[in-house]
Amino acid sequence: MAELEAVIGLEIHVQLSTKTKMFCGCALSFGDEPNVHTCPVCLAHPGVLPVPNEEAIRCALKIAAALDCDVAPRSIFHRKNYFYPDSPKAYQISQHDLPLATDGRLGGIRIHRAHLEEDAAKTIHVGESGRIHGSGASLVDFNRGGTPLVEIVTEPDLRSAAEAASWARLLRTTVSQLGVSNVNMEEGSLRIDANVSVRPAGSEQLGTKTELKNMNSFRFLERGIEAELARQRELVEAGESVVQETLHFHPEDGSLTPLRSKEEAHDYRYFPEPDLVPLVPTEAMLREAREALPELPEARMERYREEMGVAEDAAAVLVTDPATAEYFEQTAAAAGGVEARTIANWVTGELAATLRQAGEDGAADSKVEPESLAALAAMVQEKKISHGSGKQVLAAMVAEGGEPAAIVEREGLAQISDSGELEAIVSAAVDANPAAAEQIRAGNGKAIGAIVGAVMKKTKGRADGGEVNRLIREKLGL
């Protein structure tokens, strides 16, 4: 049997961070006391009417521009009818066959469409199951109900769980830079569902897909898709067929369970929303959305690689967080003699690792000033201090800030520049490790590590590794 290829498409809901809800004047909120941000409109009292939020439309146009979509000159809202307590009108105002934006592209993945809609309220089911079935009571918090959402649907262009997660990160960074959403998966302002299927590699036909829900982190997204791909491959390889269904991801154990078919057996009876007029963006609105676009991750990555010579993986890491990217650029600008490529490695390598160890957030929020990091990189490059000392200095900078030169001075970390002094230490170390010396002479290059280690210990890391190596070999007459 041919190898099975994964075919993945994502459906992303982005909660917009407008001041007010999509169709009424209630404030947006997160974590507030339940049901304080409500009004007759978002509680669907008799007689109320929706009025579209202009700011939300502008945000959606920015997303459409960032995803390089075609914006419809005229799009309309539809009603998606379904009964559930999270939907007070018993219909969601969404867009159906004439969405705001279509045919976009991001990071090589095609965007099918992007449209505006309103979020549902939050239901809390009291009882062990945590689901409505079998719960003792259900509570509804309408604070979230009516929050503006942009739903983005990709084409099924993703070919692995890792690719899906990595693309989702790119999308998050891109949307984040537009300033239109908090895009926080834990808080639900970014929600990603995945449509997953498998097919024989090279086939053009799509297999039967399942829809995965409730993966509220990138890690869970990857794990969920991974688990579902494994399940589908097993089924297909056993000659069985995949059943189209919606699966709920359980973060506790990474398992997937089908939602009861009754919950999803909907005929939404879409029809054009008669309470709203068509959405016709003006030329000025479209232009404003395009002109407001900042440099987005894809373009930034291109610039880092092409113009600044940054390695691909470092560039990819840098652009996932605009603040870090900005930090990198400031550091590179401050570093006269050090190449941007090296600075990028400092930011994504040593600095990121040191911050992680210290339990701190991103570089931009740290005590390490870009100019200080640039100075440190220069000291290492100029061999004023060893690479190992550089790490120690960086740890001190992360902990308390300050200039690297002062820390070097205070800690006595300046590299041993007196060659006589270093020669004496090397000589003593060789003499103290005769076995290693013998092995090196016998051609075992790796044995040199023991002697280098001894020298470093003695100098507290203040020796230049390359120089120590050279001196050992010289001493051994090699």
Added chain:
Amino acid sequence: MGELLELTVAEAAARISAGDVSADEYFEAWREAAAGDELNAYLWRAEEGGDATEGPLAGIPVAVKDIFCTEGVPTTAASRIIEGYRPPYTATAVRRLQEAGAGLLGKTNMDEFAMGSSNENSAYGPVLNPWDRGRVPGGSSGGSAAVVAAGLAPCAIGTDTGGSIRQPASLCGIVGLKPTYGAVSRYGMIAFASSLDQCGPLTRDVADAALMLNVLQGRDRCDSTSVGIEGGVEVPTREDLKGLRFAVPAELGQDAIEPGVRTVFEATLATIERLGGEIAEVPLPHAEHGISAYYVIAPAEASSNLARYDGVRYGMRAKGDGDLLEMYESTRAAGFGDEVKRRIMLGTYALSSGYYEAYYGQAQKVRTKISADFDAAFERVDFVVTPTSPSVAFGLGEKTADPLAMYMNDFFTVPMSLAGIPAISIPAGLAEPDGGGPDLPVGFQIAAPAFAEQRLLDAAHALESAIGFDSRSGEGDGG
């Protein structure tokens, strides 16, 4: 005090503004009149109010169809399902009346959720026709029409989705105006069919209708579909119809019209000619499909609009310890009347996957064609005229067993609703009902192009003056 009740709204407002009549006294006179309601026309009556002495409607008490939300005042839409509901806000139309100096006199009975042509679909019992209490007042704004006809209110507002202002106005012998769709805000008007619903006045004469429309109309930021009428409307004074062309649809279903109604209609055409107007005939080839299209589109929208009445947030919730679905089902089963359930089922079916194109899609195409028919007609004439209703007021219970016969009451009013154009019904005379009995009012409907309300009111006023119908003749039996 009886003299006060004889004043038209325009006259009364002018006297109150001038200080000749006390707003309190005037309101109190109407409150007492309303208290004598024996027609089951009011569902709620104000105990106080109406002290404004400024504004175009200074001190005028208004009867409001119980489909308009009024803050703190029970609003039922004549349905059990929201019994006890007191809205936390006031409909824009009512608010505009209040801002113009008017006061809320009472909330009037109606067909449940405005679904009906006889007022027999109210959960609170039918309204009786003041001309003959054995007969219906028409619907769905039957209460609003009856109170004005019976002298229980000087004026009222109602809503018209397929004829719900014009038909009861016709059956009760008063003036009823359905403005252009979008002229008056729908905010706070409990929705039946959103693309058709429109608020309008029910009054004793055309001048009062104009006065009220000018207050009601206007763009409202709470209703995206509202646009208002540019420049508003002025109280009409025209007395002739010279140079105006009135067209009778060629396809006017002569057979369906009661002989008495036909006689009054033809006499009215003659009056138009006497006033210098010209009578022509225009084709409206798709109008006859209006009822079919209407009874797909309106129920479809209603099935969605009424889905919010689920027992979760307000109104009634049926007792029971079952699950969510059972709560929905038992609440809606107990809360809605038969006609509402019938239309919810019709509409749900029409929107269902696989049937949408055949029903809803097709009905929308018919609607577009009807609109185009009117556009073509208005290139040749100024107005299209028909009887408002094929018959005079019919007997209580006469048509309740046959929904289709009931739906045919809207035959002449539905096409204008589908086209979104303004239409007015004015009382044109009296006719003997089929099967005999005392003479009853006959309405004459005039329709104009969208937003041509001024022209419509001017013509209706001239015609009304020439006809000289005494709209107060129904009062004797009112209360």
